Amino acid sequence: MDLRKAIVSRLLDKYEKSKRFSGDAKIEKRITLNFSKGEFPFYDIENVESKENVHFALKELEKEGIIKIKWVKFEEGNIVEKVFLNLENLEKAYDAARREPKGAVLKKMAEKLFSFKQEIKSEWLLGFADFEIERIREKKSYPAYLPKEEELFDLTLMALRGIEQKGDEEILERVFSKRYLKDSKKFERVKGKVFAVMKDFLFKEYVEEDEAFERIGILKTIEEILFCGALKAKVAGSALDFSAFVYGTSLNSLSVREMEILDISCSRIITVENKANYYELIKDANSKGDFIVYLGGFYSPSKRLFLEKLYSFIKAKNKNVKFYHWGDIDLGGFKIFVKLKEIIKELKPLYMDVETLEKYKAFGEPFSKDYEKRLRELLGKPEYSEFYEVIQEMLKLGIRLEQEAILA
Known part of the structure; x- marks a missing residue:
């Protein structure tokens, strides 16, 4: 040393x-x-x-x-x-x-931010640049949102500049990184910093990272939304009838953005947490008049948009449709349900009750003391009131139940 x-x-x-x-x-x-x-x-x-x-x-x-x-x-x-x-x-x-004085580093950072300001027009980016310049000059402090390391500092500004330059174009994350940062993997190194800037200066509200980037058109992947039911919709100017796909079909996230619902014929819309159970439900979805959507856990921004479009259409047309969610009888399943109710106020749980737990308790899995503590905490939260009875039974039996157990 x-x-x-x-x-x-x-x-x-x-x-x-x-x-x-x-x-x-x-x-x-x-x-x-x-x-x-x-x-x-x-x-x-x-x-x-x-x-x-x-x-x-x-x-x-x-x-x-x-x-x-x-x-x-x-x-x-x-x-x-x-x-x-x-x-x-x-x-x-x-x-x-063997280091550069902080004053010299701050001077260089301020100069780069001034140059950045000359190249951009967006109000939110100008506001961000002014904030950082003032912080450097008045407080003689490093920027609040930009990394201290010169390479990462430069990459973050390049990424922010790229967001403005791409405009409304939707682009995959790695393509964005290659085009504007000259390397398909470099954006990942500064993604968190870029998100922090967008959250505070562009959106100015709570937003999840994936949703934030999807909203500005930088997509991690082209997501597929799986569903089954009698849906008619217009995508890219073409009218499509999805009822012909009796064993389900899918739309990618780009198509969901463009989708305009023309009609939907069903008595129930059911969201499902696990894929095996989704495929089980779609076997007789048409005969029961059900519309089934596979979630795969907490909904993504694209799935949220898909559900919002379904819900808005049902409400606008005053259709007599009931909404259900079928998930695991566990902490995650309950939390997913509560999150879904932010979109669908009338949502009801399906097969997430005491009767189901009792019927399949032989397939239940024991949980730890810490898990038990977190489960008990839900009993004091009114948004989980629909699950109070089944939570009490879970605590009594000492088990939780995954959806797949019902298929066993």
């Missing part, structure tokens, strides 16, 4: 976070590394060789005027108490640490 570099780097870290650096200091407090309080973990007074190596590095730095050593009282030359950074020799300190 380069002890000189390690010592000076820790002192510079403290300096760059201090009010002395930002110019807000009312009292000129010294920048200190307290060895006696373990602020330099590589200093071991019980290990003679290790201790002497640190002393040698410290004495060199003091001789060069970079630091000042304070020894423990009556232990001069034997045990270090504190080390102070000499602010008169900061240039030497940065050279010893």
Whole structure:
């Protein structure tokens, strides 16, 4: 280990976070590394060789005027108490640490943000750039949303610029990355940073990451929505009758966006959590007048849009259709149901009751104490009131039940 570099780097870290650096200091407090309080973990007074190596590095730095050593009282030359950074020799300190001064880094960041502003027109991106520039200039702080590392800083700005340049075009994530970041995998490295900017400056509301990118037309994959039932819809100008697909069919997420429902004929719309149960239900869906949609867990943005279009059409046409969800009798199943009710207020559970649990309890799976605790917590939440009875029975039997058990 380069002890000189390690010592000076820790002192510079403290300096760059201090009010002395930002110019807000009312009292000129010294920048200190307290060895006696373990602020330099590589200093071991019980290990003679290790201790002497640190002393040698410290004495060199003091001789060069970079630091000042304070020894423990009556232990001069034997045990270090504190080390102070000499602010008169900061240039030497940065050279010893082999790092660029924070002030120079911030200046470069501000210049890049100014250039970024000249290339964009979107109000939300301009607002973001102004926010970061002001933070750098007024607070002398690193940007709140952009990475400190220069490569990632540049990639994040490139990605944000690419979002504006692509306009309304829908594009796969890897294609976007290749086109605007010159590498199909680089976008993944800054995706979280880009999302944070969009959430606070574009959407200005709570939004899931996948939904946010889908809303601006950057798609991770072209999702397939599986369904079965008598649906008539217009997609890309063509009228389609899906009732002919008696064993189900699918639409991808791009088609769902364009889909305009012309008619739907059913008495029940049922969403299903697991694929095996979906295929079981569609065997006689037509004879029962059911419309079945496969969810596969919590709904994605595309599935949400599909369900919203179904629900809006049913309501607009005042059709007599009931809505059900069939999921696992467990924590996940209950939470998926509650989430679905955000879209479909009249939603009712299907085969998620005490009778089903009792009938198939031989296939139930035991749960842990922690799981039991989380299950009990649902009893105090009114949005789970439809499951209070079955939760009580689950706690009594000590089991949860997956949908597939009913098919066993």
